[in-house]
Amino acid sequence: MARNMEQITVYPARVVRTMEPALPVAEAVAVRGSQIVEVGSLETMQPWLAAHPHKIDDRFRDHVIMPGFIDPHLHPSMAAVLLPMHFITALEWHLPWQEVPATRGHNEFLDRLKAIDLEIADPEEPLFSWGHHPIWHGEVDRQTLNGISTTRPIVVWHRGFHVLVVNDAAVAWMGMDEADGERHPQVNMAEGRFFETGLSLAYRYFNPYILAPDRFEGGLNRLREVVHHGGHTTIGDMAAGMFDLNMEWDALVKVLERDDTPFRVQMIPPGFRSGGGAVDGDRLIERTVGLRQRNTHRLRFYDHVKLFADGGFYAGLMQLGPPGAIDGEAGEWMTPPETFEQVARVYWNEGFKIHVHCTGDLGVELALDTLEKLQWERPRFNHRFTIEHFGVSTPEQVRRMADLGALASVNIYYVHELGDAFWRHKLGHERASQMSRLGTLARHNVTTALHTDFTMAPALPLNSAWVAATRISEAGHVMGPEERLTLDQALRAITIDAAYILGLEHEIGSIRAGKTADFTILGQDPYEVGAENLREIPIWGTVFEGRPFPTKLEG
């Protein structure tokens, strides 16, 4: 067979961290084509090497080989909108094309904005900035932005996406009638501020620009670099088609289904799009199954589906059980509970693996009540019902998850970025410090992945693992030390356990004979540097399906 004549490549390394408890540490890995043939030492793999043509590739001699990192929940399309914007953020962001420094203080924010204005050659080009947060940067308004430029349209977008501010030139560029903004209860034209529902009015004028195919593809190209530089070899698009499936699919195939793209994307479609109404099960299944006909090598739909319980965490729209929020604000349901149950039943009975967006403990409660009912009606094993995000939860819910066989895919960055803010303004210290309660999940043996929900958190798995193992907030507080993961648990959550969440654990996520040769190549050994230094570990690049892909910084 031609396939077997392919040469074996052996990569000796400083250490191979396989994430396989049966053989956790090795010296080298042997790869043929896109497959691992053996992991061990040059001596132990001699029978393979004696029987087949091979070469020794020494390039990782001083590096650490880990299984390719996996983020099972991020949003390429959202990233494609955001990444063309100029980041001015309170926390530093490492982007492949730019190190974004932490910008704190009102004047510092405006200085940075002015510097960007001066850097852009085309005087007409709109300047979209993202990352503004009043806690760090003070308030900016239309007059402030007029002080930056009276000719260039400037749009300052809030970190959490729920406020934006424009200058005079932007109002003119948008072509909107100011009278419309003046009568809108959630637009303040004098201050150039659009918030909450008022954002829709702004998007009406921006969308033709920010969703234009060229700009969107440019954004996806950046997403491609971000994913590579983070060390990922697999990501999950956990709401494929959030804007417009056909438009996004065409762009995704064009930008990502290329020979030089070093990762695959599991596409998880929303199972149901609207706020309620009649549920036509046959039609839902037909449509969702039909998506698999689109599959390409790198972009694939499987038997996974995404459902939504309560509202967004950054938007503060999670559904909280007692005692509710300090500010008294009520959350929202993205799907009416009755409809949620009907739709979940449709997919459950067809054997789908269901992922449920749950941000508050009442959202988790709805998902678990539903799962329990479905288990009673039609028991399933190995069903992989997964709670996604898991912002606020109770310990009893974790125990119930274990009882019901549910899994967790957790946004741990909430603890880092929102821990202090939610402590002071939303939840109080007890609940804020126990957001994303990973330790309890681990104590109950609930298989758990870490995700970033990028662009909600930086798409850097080692950064996620760092937060998971330290729970250090942006202000430097350790939030809920009992909810930390061990270093090994945190690394499993970005490799083999993340693969399990995507149902791909038999192919990826660890380094063993027979699995796909997906590796992340590190400059240091995470087990040597320890949890507190995880996010500083340099990433050389990746090996995807047997082919090395150094990052641009290395190449």
Add this chain to the structure above:
Amino acid sequence: MIPVTVIGGYLGAGKTTLINGLLSAEADTLGRRLAVLVNDFGAINIDAKLITAHDGDTISLANGCVCCTIADALGDALDKVLAMPAPPDHIVIEASGVANPAKIAMYGQGWPGLSLDAIVVVADGETVQGRADDKFVGATVRQQLAAADLLIMNKMDLLSDTQARAAHAWLEQQAPECRILAARFGELPAAVLLGQHAAGQPQYTDTGAHDDYCAVPFKTARPMDRTRLKAQIATWPRSVLRAKGLVYLHDDPSHAYILQLAGNRHSLEKGPAWDQAGPGTQLILIGAAQAIDPTWLEQSLLSACV
């Protein structure tokens, strides 16, 4: 501007039945062409009698996740309706069962070409109290009731008199300022649900088959004092459900002002210059037949005249 009426209320309250009633062949929409955006079903249903069907348009409203709203399906749908060669006279949006109708109503308060008529919230008289205590949706249901300009206590056919009184009393507690109307199968006259015709001149005087509601016309050539008029409106009883018409104001005698009232919500906005017929206030008030007192209302309005 095209008026927008938002129909809210929890799943199963009877929103769709109510809207189907408006769209049915028998419905008297006072000659208006309606566009109905039904976000529960992901479809825009344009009144088939009046406007050629627009199949294939779909909307899906994402509740709750700010980032998703960049793809603003409702805004797109409204723009499509506005761009039609013959735009409708009135737009009805059926909010999703878990939406806060006050949020949807914002589209009537700033979207180009649209104005807010009213938020009508439908409650299932039989189940609403239980829902309001539900651990998952209690807060959502109470928020919806609180957002109403007109609150419809529906499914009265399923309630005994005692139950109906209890439900009414409970709803009054939830929305103390709100006008509450009893209905079965969501049957209410279009003049109550949607108000008078947008064109300005009152035309509706006959409540037809709906004996429960009556129209009270008011006319005077005397100018009115703006402040006194506002003060009088504030004293009107809850039995006044709707009012619409032109007002002759003392402080701007050359322009007609358009008064619109829907439950608690009212506006008095500057309209065109008076035509050759000259200035004069002309209003139609619509109210609950048993409760409304035409003489009292006439006195109230006259006392606002200069």
